[in-house]
Structure formats: structure tokens, C-alpha cells
């Protein structure tokens with residue numbers, strides 16, 4: 001192990017990790033290192049050659065690669081060190097990281113660690129679609145790397161399957177590269193994003209089929225069509241030369257799991273308390289490894305918030321780590337982040353519900369006492385937020401409840 005002890009080692013050089021690095025340096029934390037497995041830091045935006053990125057951070061609309069480059073510049077200008085081609089393979093107790101580098105295995109020690117490994121798209125096999133596996137079937141990440149890294153279009157007229165934010169990113173990428181999607185298909189009854197984004201396919205002249213069942217992908221050698229059962233029960237064939245599967249994202253939590261950090265069944269990412277601490281009190285967590293896809297601006301901001309907590313912890317002003325009652329999401333709610341409150345700490349909970357929701361979100365204690373509540377009216381896959389004030393005494397049990405209207 002090298003003799004140097006870092007104040008903070010950040011695992012992952014995406015918006016969350018880079019935002020945290022710049023903020024830690026701004027707060028006067030001396031030795032900050034970002035560890036990034038790829039050749040270039042910047043995270044997912046490096047491959048998203050379309051806007052909108054950067055409004056919250058730089059007050060302008062940037063493409064993903066321009067945004068990623070600015071994040072790297074900002075972290076370096078603030079005095080953080082960025083080590084690329086460095087994969088973290090294990091987090092050991094006491095702030096020790098095992099690394100795989102181009103010079104072979106190494107170890108590094110830090111007083112605090114920030115885990116910011118982002119999330120990843122699940123493969124087509126996991127989406128259990130029947131039919132052949134001809135050439136031309138890929139997820140959005142593969143499409144982005146064809147377009148932005150190799151500079152070539154893998155098809156001319158694909159079908160996009162999914163309708164979340166990332167599927168819309170696929171539409172935007174296609175449009176910028178002269179690819180004309182033949183259709184967009186959503187297996188659930190409605191578009192899985194805000195109504196305004198849902199207008200995009202129509203605006204681009206791309207037919208949208210919601211509530212459709214995918215019966216199969218056709219083609220020998222290369223994709224030639226997709227067969228659907230539409231919402232009205234009729235069968236329909238769309239001729240195409242490619243299929244883009246999108247929208248199934250899961251936290252990149254393999255490192256957390258292998259290192260023994262407690263994971264949450266709802267998010268599949270590490271569990272944290274309201275200070276951002278994982279089950280190892282030296283390891284904080286930020287960005288999309290905590291939850292399926294939020295925007296880059298949200299993750300950047302979350303990284304900065306966690307940086308402030310880490311700086312406070314290094315200065316000895318964070319409440320001591322202690323067992324906290326878990327927040328339990330009730331029926332209809334998929335997950336909540338953080339998963340535990342801390343006495344005296346106000347926090348905005350990040351939640352997601354099953355399907356479309358309209359009603360009231362309530363944080364309740366024993367005997368039904370309400371500690372926080374908000375009206376909600378949201379599309380599926382839209383994040384819900386609940387502001388919880390600082391509570392000096394936490395009750396032993398806290399439940400999150402969704403009272404649906406209608």
C-alpha cells in the first residue's frame with residue numbers, strides 16, 4: 001500500500017463523483033482522489049451526444065460530452081486528483097480500497113470513501129422477450145457507443161422499446177444521426193415519463209404503441225421486423241432493421257455487494273441513512289447507485305450534498321453513527337432513499353411508486369401521527385419527493401403510506 005492516506009477517495013468519475021470532488025476541495029478538504037475505471041472520467045454523459053445537460057450546474061444547455069468535460073475540468077481546477085483506468089475491486093473495513101490498475105493490483109487508504117458507481121442497463125436476455133437474437137438488437141448504451149465512440153449508425157430504421165427518459169434519449173440520438181425510428185413500443189398502458197416528454201415521439205413523427213405485448217423479433221442474420229399484440233388485441237408487424245431496448249436500469253452495486261455493504265431490496269443499491277452513510281460508517285454513497293435513473297443534475301447535486309456531510313464528518317461535527325429505525329415503504333411504493341432518518345437532520349426523501357399515482361404521501365409514526373405529508377400526482381417512473389423536517393426524537397417506527405385518490 002502506498003504511504004499516502006487520502007482524506008476522501010471517490011469511487012466513480014461520473015456527475016455525482018466529480019461534483020463531490022469539486023465541492024470537497026471547495027470546503028478545504030486537502031487530499032481528494034477520484035478513481036475511474038475507464039480511460040476518461042465523466043460517466044454516462046460522455047456517450048450522450050445530445051442536450052440537455054448542465055442547466056443546474058453551469059446554467060447552460062450542453063451536450064453530454066461537453067458537460068462531462070466541464071465536470072472533469074471543474075474537479076481538476078478545484079485541486080482533486082483523477083486517476084483513470086483504475087477499477088476498485090473491493091472496499092475493506094477501515095477505508096482500504098483494493099484497485100486493479102494498468103500497473104497491476106494496488107491498495108489505497110482513505111479516511112472516508114464516497115461510492116458513486118452509477119447504474120447500468122440490464123441486458124436483453126433479462127427482459128425475456130421471445131424471438132430470434134439477430135444482429136441489430138441492442139440497448140441504449142450500446143447505441144450511444146456506436147454513435148458517439150465509433151461514429152457510425154448501427155441501423156437506419158429501428159424500433160425503440162421502452163418510453164422512459166432513457167428511451168427518449170435514444171430517440172434524440174437517432175434523430176441527431178439521421179436514423180428514423182419505425183416505432184416506439186411501451187408494454188405498459190402509458191408512457192413512463194412526464195407528459196411533456198411523452199409528446200416527443202409524436203413531434204418526431206414516430207408512431208407510439210402503449211399497452212403492446214412483444215410477440216417476437218424476426219430476422220435471420222439481421223433484424224427484419226417486430227411482431228406485437230396491440231392494446232386492442234390485434235396482431236401487428238413492424239418492419240425494421242434494428243431494435244433498441246431501453247429503460248431497465250439497476251444500480252451498479254456489485255462492488256457494494258461484494259464488499260458486504262447492506263443493500264436495499266427496493267432500490268437494489270446500498271442502504272443509507274439521512275447523512276448518506278452506508279452500513280460501513282466510513283463509506284458514504286451518492287448518485288444513481290442509490291436509485292434507478294435520476295438526471296445528471298440531480299446526481300451532481302446529490303454528490304455535492306454528500307461532500308458536505310463527509311467534510312462535516314471529517315471535522316467531527318456529524319452525529320455519531322448509531323442504529324436507526326428503518327423507513328418502511330408501504331403498499332404501492334417501490335422504494336425510499338434514504339432508508340433511515342437521523343435525529344435533528346431535515347431531509348428530502350426520494351421515492352418511487354408502482355404505476356401512476358394521485359393522492360397523498362404520508363410519513364406516519366405510531367398511532368397514525370403524521371410527521372410529513374405531500375400531495376402527489378405523478379406519471380409512472382417519475383420520482384416523488386417528501387420533505388421531512390428535523391425531528392429531535394425519532395419514534396421507534398416510521399411508515400411511508402400512499403393514500404390514493406379515486
Ligand SMILES: Cc1cc2nc3c(=O)[nH]c(=O)nc-3n(C[C@H](O)[C@H](O)[C@H](O)COP(=O)(O)OP(=O)(O)OC[C@H]3O[C@@H](n4cnc5c(N)ncnc54)[C@H](O)[C@@H]3O)c2cc1C
Pocket residue numbers: 011012013014015016017035036037038041042043044045048050051052053054086087088089116117118119140141144165166169170252255286287288289293294295296297299300
Ligand atoms: C442513455 C442515457 C441518456 C441520458 N440522458 C440524460 C440527459 O439528456 N440529461 C440528463 O440530465 N441526464 C441524462 N441521463 C442520466 C445521467 O446520465 C445520469 O443521471 C448520470 O450520469 C448519473 O451520474 P452518476 O455519477 O451517478 O453515474 P454515472 O454517470 O454512471 O458514473 C459512474 C461512474 O463510475 C464508474 N465506475 C463504476 N464502477 C466503478 C469501479 N468499480 N471502479 C471505478 N470506477 C467505477 C463508471 O465507469 C462511471 O464513469 C441519461 C442516462 C442515460 C443512460
